[in-house]
Amino acid sequence: MQLYHHPFCAHSRLIRLALGEMGIEPELIEEHVWERRAEFLMLDPAGITPVLVENDGFVVPGGDLIAEYLDETRGDHLADRRLLPVDLYARVEVRRLTSWFNHKFFAEVSEPLVREKVYKRRMPREFGGGPPEMSIIRAARANIRYHLQYIGWLLKSRNWLAGERMSYADLAAAAHISVVDYLGDVPWDEDEGAKIWYARIKSRPAFRPLLALTVAGMPPAPCYADLDF
């Protein structure tokens, strides 16, 4: 199985975590979507990471779709560790929170931070590169605080974000937070419950490849790989 990804793409990280939980090690291909490579656009005309290519060549594009597809093809094997529960009502809650992080947290926190601090720095000017906009970074750093409070609030009555078992909701939240944590922008003093939850998910074996990740010229924040942050 091949996974086209980018180390700062949180949606790619979510799929890497899910594959890790399923015991699958894909061949990783780093894709710079802003280059709009013709071969990549042939796989997925939308041109965004992640894109999964099955052994038989079948292409599944986009984090949301890959998550559903992996559950449909490999969910049974996971039994009670299934990432999308079978129960109708539990599915809605898992999908609601997965979508919360993949879309709302992404728009308000992880996308603007990565765009301003990473992509604009690495992209040539003709693709939109340039110096970061500090007002956008400040807004994203303020926004993350209420998301951490929301995580803490959910965990007052639950073991994991969407219920009693770990699910895609936890992996999505952790994937987006891990990207921001690499950049050193998670205020871990904001919510004790959120911090304990993140320490728990961060210590799972599936998380190790993400913690080992270092991007040339852009080392992670000191707390990033620390399990006892």
Added chain:
Amino acid sequence: MQLYHHPFCAHSRLIRLALGEMGIEPELIEEHVWERRAEFLMLDPAGITPVLVENDGFVVPGGDLIAEYLDETRGDHLADRRLLPVDLYARVEVRRLTSWFNHKFFAEVSEPLVREKVYKRRMPREFGGGPPEMSIIRAARANIRYHLQYIGWLLKSRNWLAGERMSYADLAAAAHISVVDYLGDVPWDEDEGAKIWYARIKSRPAFRPLLALTVAGMPPAPCYADLDF
């Protein structure tokens, strides 16, 4: 069943079309999300339309989730008119194109046009109201052309957007296009195949309530409700 919606929210329109295809007539409640009503935020903390409330009070928030939920609870009844096919590979293609219109077309066309031409005009200045930004409107009007070409290209080898049967992909595309068509911004001379497909879906009974819709102070473009546009 209750549906919190907004007439210019394409995601709400997609669900209205899906419910129409299922023969379900929900109680419609128009929600102005920018007012951030406390009762609405209690139903869905993300605070966006559409939100479905089942007869028993169960809440399903967001267009993507409601589509999956309706298929899981009512899909069987539709038999070969099912909007999300059962086949694993066909599901990926339906979800890919549904996501294309709900996210990509939304970001590049329907969201900016509705924001600039409708919401900014109707919202008080303290909620972000004000005069439209013409450069954004021009960019969205340019972007829609390649989406119409893509629809036309898909239909050269298929009966409907994602395959031989009508699916959520068609309803999502039609929902987003219908919002733009209300504003008079669909260049129907761009692609003959796309126009024929839209005429076909526009003539379905489920489409009638959308075509009958008129917003006070903002009448639809002349071609909007015309089945022979």
